[in-house]
Amino acid sequence: MAKALRFKFSRSEQLKYIAHLDILRVFERALKRSKLPLAYTQGFNPRQKLVFGLPMSIGLTSEAEYADIEFEQDVAPEDFIRSMNSSLPEGIRILEAVEQNINDNIMNQITAAKYEIGLETREDISQNEMDNILHRLLSRDEIFVLKKTKKGMRPVNIRPWIYSLSIRKKEMNSFLMEAFLSAGAENNLRADLLMQAFNQETGLEAKTLAMHRKALYASSFNKWQDPFEVANG
Amino acid sequence: MRIKLDDSLLLKVEKPAKYTGNEWNMVKKNPEEVSLRFAFCFPDDYEIGMSHLGMKIMYHVLNKREDTYCERAFAPWADMEALLRENNIPLYTLETYTPLHEFDMVGFTLQYEMSFSNILNMLDLGGIPVLSKERTGNMPFVLAGGPCACNPEPIADFIDFFVIGEGEEVTPEIIEEYKKWKGSGESRDQFLERIAVIEGVYVPKLYDVSYHEDGTIKEVKPSSPIAPAKVKRRLIRDLDAVDFPDDIIVPYVGTVHDRIMLELFRGCIRGCRFCQAGFIYRPVRERSYEKLLDLAQKSVEKTGYDEISLISLSTSDYSSLPDLCNNLIKFTESEKVSLSLPSLRVDNFSLGLMEKVSKVRKSGLTFAPEAGTQRLRDVINKGVTDEDLVSSVQLAVAGGWSSVKLYFMLGLPTEAMEDVEGIADMGINLLEACRGLPGEYSKALRITLSTSCFVPKPFTPFQWEPMDSMASLMEKQYHLKDRIKKRTRRIDYRYHDAKLSFMEAVLARGDRRIGQVLYAAWKKGCKFDGWDEFFSFDKWMEAFRECGIDPEFYANRKRKFTEVMPWDHLDMGISKDFLQHECQKAYEGDLTRNCAVGCSQCGAQAYKAGICTKAKRGASENG
Helix, strand or coil: EEEEEEEEEEEEEEHCCCCCHHHHHHHHHHHHCCCCCCCCCCCCCCCCCCECCCCCCEEEEEHHHEEEEEEEEEEEEEHHHHHCCCCCCCCCCEEEEEEECCCCCCCHEEEEEEEEEEECCCCCCCCCCCHHHHHHHHHHCCEEEECCCCCEEEEEHHHHHHHEEEEEEEECEEEEEEEECCCCCCCCHHHHHHHHHHHHHHCCCEEEEEEEEEEEEEEEEEEEEEECCCCCC | CCCCHHHHHHHHCCCCHHHHHCCCCCCCHHHHHHCCCEEECCCCCCCHHCCCHHHHHHHHHHHHHCCEEEEEECCHHHHHHHHHCCCCCCCCCCCCCCEHCCCEEEEEHHHHHHHHHHHHHHHHHCCCCHHHHCCCCCCEEEEEHHHHHHCCCCHHHCEEEEECCHHHHHHHHHHHHHHHHHCCCCCCCHHHHHHHHCCEEHHHEEEEEECCCCCEEEEEECCCCCCCCEEEEEEEHHHHCCCCHHHHHCCCCCCCCCCEEEECCCCCCCCCCCCHHHHHHCCCCCCCHHHHHHHHHHHHHHCCCEEEEEEEEHHHHHHCHHHHHHHHHHHHHHCCCCCEECCCCCCCCHHHHHHHHHHCCEEEEEEEECCEEEEEHHHHCCCHHHHHHHHHHHHHHCCCCEEEEEEEEECCCCHHHHHHHHHHHHHHHHHHCCCCCCCCCCCCEEEEEEEECCCCCCCCCCCCCCCHHHHHHHHHHHHCCCHHHHCCCEEEECCCCCCHHHHHHHHHHHHHCCCHHHHHHHHCCCCCCCCCCCCCCHHHHHHHHHHCCCCHHCHHHHHHHHCCCCCCCCCCCCCCHHHHHHHHHHHHCCCEEEECCCCCCCCCCHHCCCCCCCCCCCHHHCC
């Protein structure tokens, strides 16, 4: 039982066309329907105390999103899961929840994300050839791509934000890329921007078939950690 | 057939969730298990359509029936339409991704004349022949209803039948007939004849229109002995007796009115002479406040919305407003739900109320004096005086409101330049009157004056009036702009596009001959005409030229009282004699009392419903 919980949720195909702010509203309304004892902010426009780990862009599915929620009274994690899963639309499921008792919220803790990106090249390319392409790309110090920043569209070097990249051939011209990228409030590299850079630099004109988030990480003492591990300091 | 949409399509459009459905409270049924599949079509963008209360009501009423599955479709935005056409994907419903042409009935709601071209476009996208006469065999029946159905003639060529008036009771009657017809081996025409006898159903093909040499209508006459000479609109006599949805769909994308809407009452007691809604929904019928409270609580529970808005044509006229608000506020405060109260008359009571419910900063307050001089306000029967307005604005400013918006119309009957100037003068007077008031913003008060162009509408006392010419409207707009600019910088002036209003005027009072113009304009690519980024006046004018039809005949011509109007064969519950009398009173600047004070014999009393059944002051004076 706790007044603050950290929870993990998934988003499936049927809800992947929804923008991040809309997901926020989906949760706010589901929480209201759930009749859980929600805590609200003070002031003119009271808001639920709900914080998400990392925004989800349109088109992204995920099996590992995180958020923090506060209540007025103690709520057991299993009660939270049960009551939310009957209030949320089918495409979103709460997978796990743990007590949270630190002041730092999830948004400030997330630093990396792991993605699976399905892609299709125009021509048949061998695994070997693809490995070489990827190797050449990753051996560079700088990869500049136009990124939307506060000052407008600017060329940004994303190479330092790519921690690892591997690719596996599934059949003919279809591949599955696994990407481990910098994420969070600072230095966030979205999967679609990575694919834009990939196409720009390799000239492959690969089509993105699916983007899926596998995991989010917090880091402390130079170690990647599950966000649940850092929920209690 | 279930339409398959993949990422290559959906990730290319803006807000793809407008096209994927599956929202909270969306109704799921097995289409195989119903006798009638109904596609409810809103001829505008999803964000507009999903804000519309009428659609929510009909979706609820139809889906409550086990034998019917009502699904939704909206006009796809241009990016989505291009992809649908490019990939040969028909327009589909959000519930089951079924193309429109596979439905039994495809129904459009007519909220605004400028969405007519979208109806043609949606039919075409849905794989349904646009012209009614080209539909055969087991193609869907295309119907339409809503406020603009009170003059259905401009779209009579495209619609198989219209539902006139309120839909909750008549639609089930139509469904019962459909069930009898389906599988009976009878023809499409036989179905239309079956329903033509239902009160509130208008089947345009069963009526012939003839014209005089001067282009006016000679006669509208039933061509079949079954069709009634006058089609009487339907009316719900007791609002508490019909279902009102508490399980409305909660969209994923933000919509224009993304909240719970509680309908307090239908109709309006005021009788402002320009206002179509004020006449075609008579008499005023209220929902009881106990019922509304119950609906509010259930709606919050079932939707999770955190905002409730009270809906009506004039909230202050709701007879149990204090009871309703006091109880509602108790509930909304404890549930952290915010309450909004549009269409309130500003007085001490309502300001106190707004104070209590307002969670946002006091920013803008809106008034609608409609005309700039007392003389012209008397002409339109807008019972507001300069003193009312000054004291309302003073109250608001002293109460902390910092900006005030005032809405007016240009081109009202009998308007002179003096009346136009009165709009600017009123703004300046208000600034003066609020100088030195205690409110923290009184020195920083900003006033916005906004003018629309008056469009004469059917079933109003001004239905015979010419619309002001575009040249004159534009001259008035510039004159006003100039006059304001010369005197102060604290007043903002905004005005509507006269060309768009001109087109609205043509369609609002058009007859069947306008159908070919609409068809030609749609062929030229006209759609989303109510949106600045799409509206093309030039394309419409080309369409008129090609069809040899003069739009000014419809917009700018003064009609004689004796002229047969294109909608005269419809009975909206208001007598033509009353409207004519009101028009004559308008010229004299004679006011007509509101229904709460006494009856003025508009014709709606024949329904013996709502306010007409209540005793009131002054009723005995009336002959």
